[in-house]
Amino acid sequence: MKDQLQQVRRLVPASRFPAMVAAKVDTLWADEAFRAAQEHQMRHLLEHTERADEIPELARKYAEAQMMRRWLRWKPHLITHQEVRGVENVDRTRSVVLNFMHHNQYSGLFSSLDRVGIHCHLLALAEAMERTATVDIRQHMRIVTSRATVIPTTQGSKAVLAAMTPGVVMAIASDVPGQTEVEFLGQRVTGSFGAARIATLSDSPVVVATAVREGDSQHIQLHPPLEPSDFADPKDLLAEMLRIHGEAVLAWPEVFENPTTRFGALDG
Structure with a gap:
């Protein structure tokens, strides 16, 4: 199943990645446990900095960045130049x-x-x-x-x-x-x-x-x-x-x- 998913990621045009990632995170964001996990990551990093107040907003961006990283590794030319x-x-x-x-x-x-x-x-x-x-x-x-x-x-x-x-x-x-x-x-x-x-x-x-x-x-x-x-x-x-x-x-x-x-x- 995971191999099939990677094959899909190879075939999808990179231009579609941002919209697909945003849509997926939109769906996941309704899950309280998922949302809390992303906030935990940003809190772990930022709670002692001047950006601590931004943690909820940055948590959403973090989730998108993590997902985008997984997609982009199947389009290596986009990250190796x-x-x-x-x-x-x-x-x-x-x-x-x-x-x-x-x-x-x-x-x-x-x-x-x-x-x-x-x-x-x-x-x-x-x-x-x-x-x-x-x-x-x-x-x-x-x-x-x-x-x-x-x-x-x-x-x-x-x-x-x-x-x-x-x-x-x-x-x-x-x-x-x-x-x-x-x-x-x-x-x-x-x-x-x-x-x-x-x-x-x-x-x-x-x-x-x-x-x-x-x-x-x-x-x-x-x-x-x-x-x-x-x-x-x-x-x-x-x-x-x-x-x-x-x-x-x-x-x-x-x-x-x-x-x-x-x-x-x-x-x-």
Whole structure:
């Protein structure tokens, strides 16, 4: 049944996606449990920010964005040719850590970068690559990895550090549950220390990649490099990376994927 649904998504013209998604969410919005689940996602992300009052409105937009993401992964050409700004911020003579989050159409990030000459090595969860993954996840991973060199997390930090040679761009996400206490959008959570640690140990600049919306258009922004030596320690570097990401997510929160699965809760 799911395979048939994916086939339908392949055949439907992309021009019909917005109307179909809006109609589906209109129907689902009458379901109190569905509506509460969407609000829970936005509350989890925004309750400690100045946009907390907008949670009910943003919850509806979040539901549409989530559904649109599932449809668009079956039209990969629409998300793998995103405009990239700030290409000059990637130093091709050094190893670079490209730091990203699961924001907007991030699955097309690495193909979009590769098209402008920035090939990424991607640190990816091994379980996402397994054949037992769902059809939807397998399609998602095909897009994510189609123009990137994948390094499974099971290989460990030694393998990542060994790959950090001049010209290598290592893409690492920070919005995953970890052991490091950090602040993100006004709350203390646990995040991944990996990107900041790898950057510091390899003396590699960090280039933060964010999704930006401008009117009816959007693009990927590569921010000016952060030099590990400019920070007291990797935790300070990580804090600055998350500050930059926080501004981008707060400006466009409804396209942040599954907020309740990002970062981790502090005990107690």
